[in-house]
């Protein structure tokens with residue numbers, strides 16, 4: 237068996253939006269996909285937040301190759317400007333796509349891939365490895381199974397590996413002991429999990445869109461059920477970043493989320509603790525008490541007391557163990573695909589856009605292996621499905637040897653309206669706009685001119701020209 241054996245499939249790990257888009261592109265190019273999904277239905281990660289209304293309208297959420305396959309089968313496309321919930325993405329788009337005859341026979345639900353290697357080769361052995369097929373081991377309802385593939389597109393996302401509550405990137409002391417009182421992600425506060433939060437004092441930890449959405453849902457619950465209250469803890473000194481770009485955001489629903497949260501805070505209904513870097517949690521009577529370390533606060537020991545339930549929304553990280561036996565290269569701190577890191581590092585910028593990129597930036601030293609979708613971003617936030625769709629179009633074109641198409645990467649993303657540079661997590665007050673004004677639509681991620689203008693104290697430049705070509709080993713695109 238050899239990778240050039242055309243009877244071998246291309247393995248797609250994960251049947252989320254990007255994995256299924258990859259499968260559609262593979263079909264379009266005449267490959268046989270073999271799609272592995274850990275859950276018993278497609279899009280296991282989106283299913284965990286079915287109730288959440290997304291901030292990108294349908295126009296950004298449907299892949300072009302998937303659309304072609306669906307249209308051929310008579311599928312009626314949803315209204316382009318409508319905002320779907322995560323559940324609607326599954327029910328109206330991803331499941332119909334997965335059920336098409338072109339994909340259905342190649343989809344293995346209930347198959348969690350646990351290891352990827354190359355047949356006959358461990359990581360160290362070089363000679364001949366490029367010719368060896370990939371070997372995938374999966375945990376299934378019938379025990380462990382092995383499969384072979386000529387290439388691997390890893391679209392396993394990050395959502396199933398949430399970051400801990402502990403501020404140091406490792407679990408807080410006591411975090412495991414009180415796991416029954418903690419939910420990671422975005423629980424359905426107003427629906428299925430209402431009983432858990434109604435009438436309780438709930439701590440939400442994190443400063444991203446997920447934390448914002450959960451706080452707003454809890455505020456609604458508090459209006460309906462007396463005794464419900466919310467506490468918000470963030471590591472940073474300010475929460476300006478969470479408020480986002482408001483009307484300057486290219487996705488109005490994303491901008492509105494921040495604006496509503498700002499209003500909630502201004503109303504006094506939300507207790508907030510900034511610079512609260514959680515070190516430990518402990519039981520105090522019937523409730524939990526959370527502490528930070530004294531070293532970080534000059535000897536003071538701030539606490540949050542009386543907490544009944546915790547929602548941890550501190551982001552997620554990729555599962556790197558999956559590819560332990562492959563020759564992969566990640567950014568040392570973002571754990572993203574290495575060449576992508578300068579474009580998406582949240583220490584540097586927060587535009588919400590990324591320069592168009594494709595198979596070249598997504599390649600690893602292991603030929604034929606690509607991490608795509610949310611996983612390609614590692615721990616960096618602001619990934620959008622539209623980015624993943626262009627990634628897989630390029631990767632599949634490269635697998636087909638069509639380098640002209642593979643290199644012709646195009647990406648127009650809606651910006652966050654908070655196009656700042658050097659916006660380190662936890663840094664002092666971050667500028668809330670791009671040099672004092674929203675970035676023009678369609679510009680690339682933060683740019684040299686923008687950073688320079690800020691240094692010189694000028695305003696109003698916006699993000700002008702895109703940064704020229706990438707810089708695989710440099711860390712910053714913002715000079």
Ligand SMILES: Cc1cc2nc3c(=O)[nH]c(=O)nc-3n(C[C@H](O)[C@H](O)[C@H](O)COP(=O)(O)OP(=O)(O)OC[C@H]3O[C@@H](n4cnc5c(N)ncnc54)[C@H](O)[C@@H]3O)c2cc1C
Pocket residue numbers: 249250251252253254255272273274275278279280281282285288289290291292296347348349350391392393394395396422446558608609610611619620621622624
């Ligand atoms: C709350 C929330 C709201 C968001 N809103 C938007 C939005 O409005 N617009 C937007 O464009 N983006 C949004 N995103 C970001 C992003 O687009 C989504 O996270 C998107 O689902 C990423 O797609 P993906 O296919 O890369 O990964 P995922 O959707 O995470 O899919 C990964 C799939 O792989 C499966 N899997 C995981 N491990 C394995 C394994 N070992 N073996 C087999 N299968 C495995 C999972 O079950 C899952 O089905 C949002 C994200 C979150 C968390």
